[in-house]
Amino acid sequence: MGAMYFSPEENSEVRAAERVINGAAVTLRGVGKTFGERRVLKGIDLDIRPGEFVAIVGRSGCGKSTLLRLLAGLDAASEGALKIDGSADDVRIMFQDARLLPWKRVIDNVSLGLAPAFRRRAREVLARVGLADRERDWPAQLSGGQRQRIALSRALVHSPRLLLLDEPLGALDALTRIEMQQLIESLWQEQGFTAILVTHDVQEAVALADRVLLIEDGAVALDLDIRLARPRERASTGFSAYEARILQRVLEAPPIEPSATSHDVRTSGIAHISFAI
Numbered sequence: 217m218g219a220m221y222f223s224p225e226e227n228s229e230v231r232a233a234e235r236v237i238n239g240a241a242v243t244l245r246g247v248g249k250t251f252g253e254r255r256v257l258k259g260i261d262l263d264i265r266p267g268e269f270v271a272i273v274g275r276s277g278c279g280k281s282t283l284l285r286l287l288a289g290l291d292a293a294s295e296g297a298l299k300i301d302g303s304a305d306d307v308r309i310m311f312q313d314a315r316l317l318p319w320k321r322v323i324d325n326v327s328l329g330l331a332p333a334f335r336r337r338a339r340e341v342l343a344r345v346g347l348a349d350r351e352r353d354w355p356a357q358l359s360g361g362q363r364q365r366i367a368l369s370r371a372l373v374h375s376p377r378l379l380l381l382d383e384p385l386g387a388l389d390a391l392t393r394i395e396m397q398q399l400i401e402s403l404w405q406e407q408g409f410t411a412i413l414v415t416h417d418v419q420e421a422v423a424l425a426d427r428v429l430l431i432e433d434g435a436v437a438l439d440l441d442i443r444l445a446r447p448r449e450r451a452s453t454g455f456s457a458y459e460a461r462i463l464q465r466v467l468e469a470p471p472i473e474p475s476a477t478s479h480d481v482r483t484s485g486i487a488h489i490s491f492a493i
């Protein structure tokens with residue numbers, strides 16, 4: 217039998233089928249969030265498949281972090297239902313700042329909350345992110361990029377089924393950022409978790425995500441599948457076309473008025489979050 221050739225789209229689907237899928241499914245129905253008079257998120261319906269990599273983009277203040285906080289269970293929705301197929305312990309979140317404990321060594325930061333028997337696992341994860349030799353260091357002895365690798369290790373040591381990433385690479389220089397993107401992509405491919413990444417960087421969204429969501433005026437204004445083979449070639453025409461399309465759509469949206477308030481929320485339903493085992 218001759219060799220089989222796949223178009224980039226088909227190739228991407230074949231690779232997805234080969235991946236270990238260990239991720240949690242996420243379902244949102246009519247999810248909204250109101251702060252005082254301001255209705256930040258309105259009636260969001262969303263189905264995220266196990267193992268999917270979703271990027272969320274949108275103008276500053278559109279509600280990206282709010283949505284992630286609801287998914288992490290750090291905040292409660294004001295309306296609607298949010299369901300994550302797994303337990304609360306299956307969900308981990310990573311922020312722009314590493315939030316390491318300065319008085320604990322690297323290894324102790326990574327194994328925080330773990331029984332001593334799991335220290336070996338912490339060492340394995342540190343080795344995987346390339347920092348095995350820094351386990352006895354204090355966080356202050358590390359660079360920003362290294363600290364984010366530690367934060368990533370601290371999330372991964374728990375083998376999450378849903379990893380939430382809130383602009384985790386926002387403070388890094390361009391080169392470190394690309395290296396970290398590659399690391400996150402390969403860890404996601406190896407471990408099969410569902411990933412939801414909030415980012416201001418449309419190129420980062422296209423480089424990493426199966427699907428890019430644009431939040432605008434509190435709702436999902438664009439839900440776009442990225443059908444490009446991995447690893448993605450940033451200089452390719454297909455890549456640039458996706459990037460241009462998303463960027464153009466973001467720029468079409470009117471800037472968010474800081475004073476904009478709205479809408480009567482008194483009729484909204486009861487907030488609900490549940491984890492199905």
Ligand SMILES: Nc1ncnc2c1ncn2[C@@H]1O[C@H](COP(=O)(O)OP(=O)(O)OP(=O)(O)O)[C@@H](O)[C@H]1O
Binds near residue numbers: 274275276279
């Ligand atoms: N705890 C809070 N109390 C009151 N208002 C809040 C709170 N958290 C967020 N908001 C408001 O909700 C809106 C959305 O904020 P959010 O942080 O989700 O935006 P974002 O899209 O992540 O912005 P950025 O890209 O700038 O980080 C903003 O108007 C913000 O002021």
